[in-house]
């Protein structure tokens with residue numbers, strides 16, 4: 001443990017006690033040193049008694065800085081773990097972070113470029129355009145073509161701060177896990193591991209640049225999404241340069257209304273975008289929050305989204321995708337048995353699950369949704385409730401599905417904020433049905449054969465040789481098997497012969513002994529005993545010795 005992490009640990013403990021968060025732990029189970037710690041800082045303890053616990057947690061996270069703010073934001077999407085009050089409070093966490101010194105930004109940018117900013121850019125603005133938890137954004141013009149660009153640079157020392165915070169979080173999580181015991185719904189170690197992957201991904205701007213390029217290419221011809229152009233030659237692990245875009249923040253519905261944006265079309269395009277990213281491209285933006293989505297200013301009657309910050313992207317494997325699509329379709333056909341089967345077939349819940357009990361639980365979750373008008377049914381909540389139910393049946397938590405559920409909830413919330421009457425089902429159903437028919441219909445088989453054909457064409461010339469080799473091996477194998485069979489038959493034959501002699505000898509010996517005890521003449525008994533002994537020797541000598549075939 002470094003001095004920095006000890007200092008940070010002290011700061012965290014101070015904040016936890018200051019906001020009275022220690023009271024949330026089960027007091028009976030806490031070890032003695034924890035009580036000692038509580039009492040040593042008694043003057044600090046819970047100065048915010050009057051506030052509800054969810055609010056106190058939010059304030060503590062806000063005070064602890066960007067890494068905790070981001071953790072809080074992520075937790076707010078885990079409604080399978082937190083109750084609604086806590087989730088809603090944490091969702092209000094904003095990472096409005098004061099900008100860092102622009103001299104430091106300049107230093108960091110030049111260290112990555114290995115050249116002075118002025119040699120590559122004009123009009124570099126020392127005042128940042130935006131300052132977020134992980135990075136700061138400055139505007140400039142590219143010298144080579146005059147294009148307006150933004151330079152996104154990581155905060156100085158952010159990697160070390162994140163690592164120190166993560167280390168502490170991991171230790172606290174395993175402590176909590178032990179304290180709360182097995183079977184607790186809140187699984188701190190799992191949550192922190194999930195968060196760790198997310199935040200470490202955001203610390204590499206090279207990765208973000210690659211994600212942005214891929215997403216841009218996927219939507220090059222789209223009228224629904226625009227992703228700014230990335231200047232790959234100017235991207236490094238701590239610096240990313242991309243086209244500057246102008247738009248209205250998606251949360252500013254008033255401004256969108258004022259310019260006459262077609263909000264119905266915009267909301268429908270949001271849903272369409274989600275399904276296209278998940279099912280067509282298998283690559284979806286998983287860090288959807290208002291700061292990352294803007295709406296075009298031009299052509300308000302034909303609006304499109306502008307997507308930024310591709311630090312966190314999600315993918316699903318083909319199996320998950322297929323089961324997910326079938327899940328949605330089964331839900332809208334009210335086929336609860338199919339939903340339960342799908343969860344088991346996909347391996348999301350254990351094979352040993354009681355299908356009938358699970359089906360009943362699924363029905364309890366889904367049926368009330370149908371009492372609502374179709375435009376109020378939330379896909380995200382259905383998925384969320386299904387995962388919550390599956391938890392009671394020991395669901396294997398799939399991080400990629402949690403990301404998807406979070407994104408879907410966001411997209412729906414956004415869609416309904418833009419256009420409250422949005423009917424998600426009629427927007428999504430044709431898309432899902434077409435996708436399913438492409439996956440399982442004759443066209444899908446034809447496409448798969450077509451996809452494999454270059455591989456088969458390449459292997460075709462090797463076929464005669466492969467067939468010849470296989471026949472040769474087969475003949476050898478058959479020969480070996482025949483030999484083994486012969487040996488086995490010989491063994492069986494010998495064993496039968498020996499058993500026959502031994503059993504007959506036993507009968508003769510028993511008869512000889514019985515006759516010996518009779519008062520009659522002795523010679524028949526002698527004959528039986530002698531024959532018995534001779535046969536016993538013969539049987540013993542003829543027994544098979546080698547059991548290996």
Ligand SMILES: Nc1ncnc2c1ncn2[C@@H]1O[C@H](COP(=O)(O)OP(=O)(O)OP(=O)(O)O)[C@@H](O)[C@H]1O
Pocket residue numbers: 095129130131132133134135136137150152228242243244245246291292308309311
């Ligand atoms: N290409 C761009 N054109 C115009 N503004 C941009 C561009 N890229 C980023 N910004 C501005 O900078 C802000 C922060 O950018 P970004 O979200 O990429 O940073 P971040 O550190 O990853 O933030 P966070 O992860 O906390 O959302 C955006 O909300 C937007 O206002």
